[in-house]
Amino acid sequence: MIAVLKQGTTDAQLENLSSWLRAQGLDVHISKGETHTVVGLVGDTAKVDAELLESLEIVDSVKRISEPFKSANRKFHPDDSVIKVGDTSVGGNIFAVMAGPCSVESEEQVMEIAKAVKAAGATMLRGGAFKPRTSPYDFQGLKADGIELLLKAKKETGLPIVTEIMNANHLPLFEDVDVIQVGARNMQNFELLKELGRTNKPILLKRGLANTLKELLMSAEYIMAGGNENVILCERGIRTFETYTRNTLDLSAVPMLHELTHLPVIIDPSHATGVARLVKPMALAAAACGADGLMIEVHNDPAHALCDGAQSLTPDTFADVMKSVGRVLDAVKA
Amino acid sequence: MIAVLKQGTTDAQLENLSSWLRAQGLDVHISKGETHTVVGLVGDTAKVDAELLESLEIVDSVKRISEPFKSANRKFHPDDSVIKVGDTSVGGNIFAVMAGPCSVESEEQVMEIAKAVKAAGATMLRGGAFKPRTSPYDFQGLKADGIELLLKAKKETGLPIVTEIMNANHLPLFEDVDVIQVGARNMQNFELLKELGRTNKPILLKRGLANTLKELLMSAEYIMAGGNENVILCERGIRTFETYTRNTLDLSAVPMLHELTHLPVIIDPSHATGVARLVKPMALAAAACGADGLMIEVHNDPAHALCDGAQSLTPDTFADVMKSVGRVLDAVKA
Amino acid sequence: MIAVLKQGTTDAQLENLSSWLRAQGLDVHISKGETHTVVGLVGDTAKVDAELLESLEIVDSVKRISEPFKSANRKFHPDDSVIKVGDTSVGGNIFAVMAGPCSVESEEQVMEIAKAVKAAGATMLRGGAFKPRTSPYDFQGLKADGIELLLKAKKETGLPIVTEIMNANHLPLFEDVDVIQVGARNMQNFELLKELGRTNKPILLKRGLANTLKELLMSAEYIMAGGNENVILCERGIRTFETYTRNTLDLSAVPMLHELTHLPVIIDPSHATGVARLVKPMALAAAACGADGLMIEVHNDPAHALCDGAQSLTPDTFADVMKSVGRVLDAVKA
Amino acid sequence: MIAVLKQGTTDAQLENLSSWLRAQGLDVHISKGETHTVVGLVGDTAKVDAELLESLEIVDSVKRISEPFKSANRKFHPDDSVIKVGDTSVGGNIFAVMAGPCSVESEEQVMEIAKAVKAAGATMLRGGAFKPRTSPYDFQGLKADGIELLLKAKKETGLPIVTEIMNANHLPLFEDVDVIQVGARNMQNFELLKELGRTNKPILLKRGLANTLKELLMSAEYIMAGGNENVILCERGIRTFETYTRNTLDLSAVPMLHELTHLPVIIDPSHATGVARLVKPMALAAAACGADGLMIEVHNDPAHALCDGAQSLTPDTFADVMKSVGRVLDAVKA
Numbered sequence A, B, C, D: 001m002i003a004v005l006k007q008g009t010t011d012a013q014l015e016n017l018s019s020w021l022r023a024q025g026l027d028v029h030i031s032k033g034e035t036h037t038v039v040g041l042v043g044d045t046a047k048v049d050a051e052l053l054e055s056l057e058i059v060d061s062v063k064r065i066s067e068p069f070k071s072a073n074r075k076f077h078p079d080d081s082v083i084k085v086g087d088t089s090v091g092g093n094i095f096a097v098m099a100g101p102c103s104v105e106s107e108e109q110v111m112e113i114a115k116a117v118k119a120a121g122a123t124m125l126r127g128g129a130f131k132p133r134t135s136p137y138d139f140q141g142l143k144a145d146g147i148e149l150l151l152k153a154k155k156e157t158g159l160p161i162v163t164e165i166m167n168a169n170h171l172p173l174f175e176d177v178d179v180i181q182v183g184a185r186n187m188q189n190f191e192l193l194k195e196l197g198r199t200n201k202p203i204l205l206k207r208g209l210a211n212t213l214k215e216l217l218m219s220a221e222y223i224m225a226g227g228n229e230n231v232i233l234c235e236r237g238i239r240t241f242e243t244y245t246r247n248t249l250d251l252s253a254v255p256m257l258h259e260l261t262h263l264p265v266i267i268d269p270s271h272a273t274g275v276a277r278l279v280k281p282m283a284l285a286a287a288a289c290g291a292d293g294l295m296i297e298v299h300n301d302p303a304h305a306l307c308d309g310a311q312s313l314t315p316d317t318f319a320d321v322m323k324s325v326g327r328v329l330d331a332v333k334a
Helices: A011-022 A050-055 A107-120 A144-157 A168-174 A190-197 A213-225 A253-260 A269-273 A276-288 A315-333 B011-022 B050-055 B107-120 B144-157 B168-174 B190-197 B213-225 B253-260 B269-273 B276-288 B315-333 C011-022 C050-055 C107-120 C144-157 C168-174 C190-197 C213-225 C253-260 C269-273 C276-288 C302-306 C315-333 D011-022 D050-055 D107-120 D144-157 D168-174 D190-197 D213-225 D253-260 D269-273 D276-288 D315-333
Strands: A002-005 A027-032 A037-042 A059-063 A083-085 A088-090 A096-100 A124-126 A161-165 A179-182 A203-206 A231-235 A265-267 A293-297 B002-005 B027-032 B037-042 B059-063 B083-085 B088-090 B096-100 B124-126 B161-165 B179-182 B203-206 B231-235 B265-267 B293-297 C002-005 C027-032 C037-042 C059-063 C083-085 C088-090 C096-100 C124-126 C161-165 C179-182 C203-206 C231-235 C265-267 C293-297 D002-005 D027-032 D037-042 D059-063 D083-085 D088-090 D096-100 D124-126 D161-165 D179-182 D203-206 D231-235 D265-267 D293-297
Touching: A002 D002, A011 A027, A011 A037, A027 D027, A037 D037, A050 A059, A059 D059, A088 A096, A096 A107, A096 A315, A107 A124, A107 A144, A107 A315, A124 A144, A144 A161, A144 A168, A161 A168, A168 A190, A168 B168, A179 A190, A190 A213, A203 A213, A213 A231, A213 A253, A231 A253, A253 A265, A253 C276, A265 A276, A269 A276, A269 A293, A276 A293, A276 A315, A276 C253, A276 C276, A293 A315, A315 C315, B002 C002, B011 B027, B011 B037, B027 C027, B037 C037, B050 B059, B059 C059, B088 B096, B096 B107, B096 B315, B107 B124, B107 B144, B107 B315, B124 B144, B144 B161, B144 B168, B161 B168, B168 B190, B179 B190, B190 B213, B203 B213, B213 B231, B213 B253, B231 B253, B253 B265, B253 D276, B265 B276, B269 B276, B269 B293, B276 B293, B276 B315, B276 D253, B276 D276, B293 B315, B315 D315, C011 C027, C011 C037, C050 C059, C088 C096, C096 C107, C096 C315, C107 C124, C107 C144, C107 C315, C124 C144, C144 C161, C144 C168, C161 C168, C168 C190, C168 D168, C179 C190, C190 C213, C203 C213, C213 C231, C213 C253, C231 C253, C253 C265, C265 C276, C269 C276, C269 C293, C276 C293, C276 C315, C293 C315, D011 D027, D011 D037, D050 D059, D088 D096, D096 D107, D096 D315, D107 D124, D107 D144, D107 D315, D124 D144, D144 D161, D144 D168, D161 D168, D168 D190, D179 D190, D190 D213, D203 D213, D213 D231, D213 D253, D231 D253, D253 D265, D265 D276, D269 D276, D269 D293, D276 D293, D276 D315, D293 D315
Parallel strands: A096 A124, A096 A293, A124 A161, A161 A179, A179 A203, A203 A231, A231 A265, A265 A293, B096 B124, B096 B293, B124 B161, B161 B179, B179 B203, B203 B231, B231 B265, B265 B293, C096 C124, C096 C293, C124 C161, C161 C179, C179 C203, C203 C231, C231 C265, C265 C293, D096 D124, D096 D293, D124 D161, D161 D179, D179 D203, D203 D231, D231 D265, D265 D293
Antiparallel strands: A002 A037, A002 A059, A027 A037, A083 A088, B002 B037, B002 B059, B027 B037, B083 B088, C002 C037, C002 C059, C027 C037, C083 C088, D002 D037, D002 D059, D027 D037, D083 D088
16 A cells, blocks of 8 residues: 655654554555655555545545455455355356346246246346335335245246345345345445345345445455355446436456456346347347356236336247357357 | 337237326326327326336337425425424524534544534534445444444533434434434435334435435435435535546535425535545535535544644634635625 | 426417427427426427527426437438448448557557458558547657558558548548548547548547447437448447446447447447456457447557557457457357 | 556566666656565656556556646646736636627627626626537537627627637637637547647637546646647536536536646536526535636527526526625635
8 A cells, every 4th residue: 555645744744644554553664756755555454544544634645556355355365256056156167147027026927937037047036025216106026925926936946046135134034045135226235234244145246336346346345254255246237427228337347357356247237228128239248258147137027018028028038148148158168 | 207109109009008007097198299109197107117117118218297206396395494403403594514523433532523613603513423434344433332422522512413324223322313314325225214214303315426316305205205304415426537536516416406305405525525625615615506504524533633634624624614604605695 | 309398387488489499390289288288399300409499498308209310310221331441341241350559650560560460350450640648748649650651551461441530631641541530539529520521431430438329429420411421430438437447338339329320330448448458358248249340459569568568469369359259259140 | 656566577577667667767766565566756757658657567557646737737836827818817816707698699699698798797708609519400600700790799898708619720710719718529629729729819628528627637738738828727517427407517626626727717507507597506606616707608589588588597697696706706705
């Protein structure tokens, strides 16, 4: 970690600063340039509060050389993490595909979709029981009943299930859920992350709408610091000025995260684009750039059927996507 | 609410859609143009799920004419809300100033700052007891002990206190807190918002880093829909590409929110800029454009004093800001 | 085009507005709702100034139903455009690959790279002669001499050349250039676009750092409105808050643009990411999601060689990328 | 300037890099840490190409300690620049107010507005003759005729005139224009900036939609490096995700730019917000935070009058804004 001091910093100030830093267990190296003094810090700098340091009047700027994440850092864990989920896994040689309805609506709906996505090659069933909605007046999900329905579908098809948690107090309801999802809006709900760190469930952590990759990794670190190393990262689009798509899918996050961390990275093209027609091309692109899996919305409900289709894919379109994804995966492995 | 249908929509599809919408209690007006058909919806459209509607295959786009927020909407509540806080208030004729340390660190610190900011004219004491930090390795606040210290300072100075909540399970600790703050990262922690809607405490709701004003109002709506109308909005900077400042303070949010809602709007220039030298000019600008108050960090702790100043203001600088703010308030009222 | 009027608009105001709109040759359809009046406009609305209309006091908002671009619009030109470039082309069945050095530096450099990229399968040679640089103190390119060197390499290898123009007055120097590039910073340099519209050269138009797809198409429209329909669109990353990559590559632009326009769309992964290690995965992703080609930086200069590599690819790495791209293209075609 | 090298850099590589840097006239200081080596560069680092340096394979990251702008840098020119414009000026003790129509439309219009804004206290007349429009089908301005009309208004009222240039070839038409404006879309049209650097006219340089303050200063540097030090900076809103306002006005740019540069900084609240009702509060905020002036749109044309008002202010509203601005200026000076 390097701190560049402002011009005009006095020797007394420099000495004060150095003492304070040494008291935190760091080695302090000072090099005075023509105009600025640079302070190099060596030691366990992950525990240094960079914001506090940068806020000091004599400090011009602070630059981390080591990344502040440790458990998630590939440097200390060079091999890819493989997260076991039932009989399948995420990461390593498995290309995980979590497919299912946006919201669980009825037993018939979830059962039908579960069978269809399994037939098409999905490795897990996803479905929303607790739904974070911008408006308090929008449908908030079937909650506990939704989880029950997912568990029925799991029993029937054997597919492990993935569903979102919004409140740590609901954890008892997630006893038999295979992967617990943390949504984009809760990526920095640190109290929730800490609670999930105390479980041993695989956690699917979605990147927040305006969060950097570093912040995503620091949120993974919250879970891992609690003892739960089973974290799956998910890029689902970030907020930009573009309006043709709901969000902007940042696919360069895949190779960049693979460089920074050993955790698996999956892509959610459904939420990223908000446009069903873009799900296939983005799913193929995700497979091509090395993603460890996909999360895709597949629907089969009457409200949508009524109007001949919808944002999420139909089981048939999903099956078509799966075939093409398979070909791309073969092509990049070859 | 208007839905524009895609070219090529058949009469049967249109009829299906209309039936589905009428079943939701809406009047449906259809006007066919040369290329597109436009469907106008009249009735309680706040409860229509615009995203679901837009996701239908035959729908090109959806446009709300009425805003989806109701309790927060100025149209249905033309007068400014005045939120009572102890003997003072936020909104109306009072210019609220919440000042105090970023984190509560010790009794001596909080007491000294509380007295100083009161003397300078602050109307409330702010201080962090539970601190949301990007890194799990950074200081997370004194928690319950921090609240105790704030309450001591309240007893001593008579200043109502404002402090942040991160977990609804902590609510019992906030029994004697005057204003409960929801931080930017929790603006869309809907479970927390719902719990706060069941209290009758004034809630200071900060705008998320990448949230629109409409989303901010929908989050206020979550609290108000639960029965708690005591919501104070706070703009504290949004995330942009600019790096000289920590965030970009969006001051046009003040007059725009005043137009959209009756709730009071305050500005936090400390977090918005991350630079102590910018707090004064931005505080003056906030006062000039009609903000209902300010939230300002003031410190007095040895770690910072050691290095001759810090990001937050000293009590003396704060007193100077207050004087200038007073003059600007007089100028705009004149 | 639909204009929603504000509540309280009087009949006289509505009549004034209608007359003014009819005078512009439009049919005006008025439908009064409970709270708002909606004005539908039918006719050549591409020529209506939506910003002016929206600025009127009685207008709440304006929504275009037809897109404002015409020549570039796929609706009026359903078949993919194929832009002829020498013996090759961009669009249609050809996957165009424009490769070469960021800046042309010497005859030896450009000749060596040209031969190498041709051998690896590039269809065109790219190279910067006029370089837009943020700082006036940075190297601005070899200018006319750089174009001369590119032409020599073209003569030697037969590869058509692509190079950037920054000033319409330089057009005579581009006489023998095959594709003229408009850089991201000049995407809305309308005077330059108009001049290029008067030529019959293929124009490679890069998306601006903070420009929407609609604005990109409107800039293409500037060129096409002048009579030059040979426009190639290029996505090269947009500006977001993420800092690990130089820009954020928006790959969903590929299928979205293909839906909106008949013009070919290529991807520049080198500028988009600013990180050589990310070029290959992003090139594969571009091929997978249907891009019509790639623009890739390949270097071979001593300054970089000195330090064992650089941001752009070496000829060997480029050849490896080309092989993998070929496999992905086969996979998605299959 | 500091370059942090990657782990695993060999001594030979380090020596190569050092030689290459010394050959550029720099002193090179090497300090080896436990994991990383840090290279400090001393000398005229403004001429070092940071992007090239960062692109080297062995370089992890580069950090400038001195800013790359020189002529615009306050460090080398501590006093505020005062830009003379006719009998008035921008910067120093004068609060400059440039007011007038968005587009010059007719002699009657411009003359009437010119007189009105002068009476209200404007120090200059602004008006668009060449108009950059997103669509080629929108009105592009009266061009040379527009400038003629502005000059007539100048003759009549004595107000210096400000108008936008879009093409360096038009410079002869700007002979008698007092301040030449460079619009946001041309902020990085470096060829135009260089030409303007060869004139001695005051240049009003608007910040680009997605440009950082550093890039704005580097563009000023292009003009100043050519010998023209008469640069006025203008913040006019940046592009963000918020949609209630057209852009997001970044008022913290005012004090931040004042710290970084000696050049005057003005605010354009009309373009920043796109909403007439927000112009007054934002103008007051600009005055409160230390801006050196304002650029405000004032209209008086029949198309707008027809509909009882418009986005830009009427002369009466402008006069009201001017009075309030005066009071705020007095308050902050007091």
